[in-house]
Amino acid sequence: MRRAWTRTLLIVALPVSVLAFVNWARLLSGTGLEHADQRASVLSLAVGVLSLVVSVISLVVTWRAAAPADATDVIHDHLVRRTRRSLEEEATARDLHPPYLQPTRWSGAGGSGTIEDLARHVADLPVRQLVVLGAPGSGKSSMALRLALDLLDGDTRVPVLLSVPAWDPERSLDDWLASTLLQVHPDLRDGRRFGRSAATVAAGRVLPVLDGFDEAHPAHRVAVLRRLRTELAAGRPLVLVSQEKPFREAVQRSGVTLARASEITVQPLRPDEAARYLPVGQHRGTERWRDVVDHIERTPRGRLAVLLSSPLMIYLARVAYDDPRTDPGELLTMTNPEARAALLDAFLPAVYGRRAGPYPAARAGRWLRYLARRMVARDRPVLHWWQLPDLNPATAGSLRLLVGVLGSVFMSIRFGLPVGLITAVVASRAVGAPVTGPRPVRTAFRPAHAAVGLVVGGAWAAAIGLLVVPDEDVLVPALSGLGIGLTTALLTGVAFGRVHDDRVDDGRALRDDRNVLLAVLAVAAITGLRSGLQWNWWMGTQQFGRTAVILLTALGIARVGVPWLRFAWARLLLALTGRTPFRLRHFLDDAHRRGILRRSGAGLEFRHTTLLRYLAAPPDPARAAPSAPR
Structure with missing residues (x-):
């Protein structure tokens, strides 16, 4: 209207x-x-x-526009539709739909299961407060995204993925939720459709899924835990995702325990699960991965089985050897550090090689490396457009x-x-x-x-x-x-x-x-x-x-x-000097579609901190071109 x-x-x-x-x-x-x-x-x-x-x-x-009588339901339905579309797009970019969904497992005091069982487990909790812990690269963020998508079905609260480093714990959780919802869903500003308090109403219907706790500064983690102690005292639903060691350290420093929250730990993939998953959906996958699969099954505690127990490493391996002309058997001749380095080296060439686009792999890699270096140097894990000038003073x-x-x-x-x-x-x-x-x-x-x-x-x-x-x-x-x-x-x-x-x-x-x-x-x-x-x-x-x-x-x-x-x-200056492309936003959106970046609120961040640190590190002159596919 x-x-x-x-x-x-x-x-x-x-x-x-x-x-x-x-x-x-x-x-x-x-x-x-x-x-x-x-x-x-x-x-x-x-x-x-x-x-x-x-x-x-x-x-x-405009300010006096009245909300419809059933504004709460209208806001809820609108938020569900928008959130579902956003989460499905993100899940597609990160291969989180069957059959490509990795069989990640979790276990806790209240039970155990796979990534597909977690939503049901959360729904059955007496107090729907959950802490998801795991090792680096164990698939915590993917599990959080899949959990949010599954909770959309038949839940009264709308799961919303949020980044802990973006939260100033001096603000209340509701205040932060309301502002973030307006940031991600600007349509909620439509007073004639939703009323003037749409964001506040929506914040009360949200189940926050807080990811990246371990990526925040240690002092920030302590402040977040202290704020959560107050916010969760009445039984408010919430999911918190973190690496285990930083979370335990923050608990010890703050003296805060989320007493009513259940804890689960993301488990490494079993060798048989990794072996079954590696060739899924790839051309001649069973044939090309046979030597690797046989080796993992024969030596389930061997170095390669340990390396590929990480969902991140499995993802990198599948991307690196997606081209049917490549031979995954190369991994058998490498040590684990060599294989890890080769998979990271091969990631960008493989991603830009398997999908047509306007950006050659070499130039895209140079641009992404520059952004990663500046983001690490300026301590900006999430990139927003207005922060681009601050990356290079x-x-x-x-x-x-x-x-x-x-x-x-x-x-x-x-x-x-x-x-x-x-x-x-x-x-x-x-x-x-x-x-x-x-x-x-x-x-x-x-x-x-x-x-x-x-x-x-x-x-x-x-x-x-x-x-x-x-x-x-x-x-x-x-x-x-x-x-x-x-x-x-x-x-x-x-x-x-x-x-x-x-x-x-x-x-x-x-x-x-x-x-x-x-x-x-x-x-x-x-x-x-x-x-x-x-x-x-x-x-x-x-x-x-x-x-x-x-x-x-x-x-x-x-x-x-x-x-x-x-x-x-x-x-303009960065493009003229070759550090970034002229159409920077288009390039970043393309990188997101390819699974290199992921959404964090209205900004973008690298898919994993391991990838961010790898791209930000200076090239190793002792290491030649990657052994993985070119």
């Missing part, structure tokens, strides 16, 4: 505003440029006031330098060197400052707001133009009026389009920030063109530069729009 209203407004607003502006420009032709400029300036006050009034009215209408520094120099030059010419230097300092700090919070402020610069501003401005311009005596030249005052109208629309959108920084998803925030920056350039171009036509091209260039610097500085101070500029600048 709301989108239909916006489209209708745009359809009506654009032609009306164009006609009104043309009429106003024609009527302004009866006075000189000086008087026309004065009237255009006076017009800005009326445009600004009326645009703000109309924007306030539209926002009040030199990119942000060059942007600060550029903005400072341009601001100083353009402002010094008009207002003198002191003003230029002050502008350089303020502008460079405002535009180049990193986002210190978990995510940037989002400015929802909606087309409807701009259309309303243009309609009101155009109508009032036409009315005032009736009082003006016709003259010959109308282009300069017309551009002046257009610039004033666009500036008012821009400032109105920024003033009333700000959204709390928690309520943002990556794609939407990127588009909104980009639109704000494009609006700034449009306003600066109009004012520059006006000055250029009235005087000369150099004066127009100066006016363009001054307007752009002033608006960018104002937006930078308000932390609006500028994160996209920093992202675009960093992406």
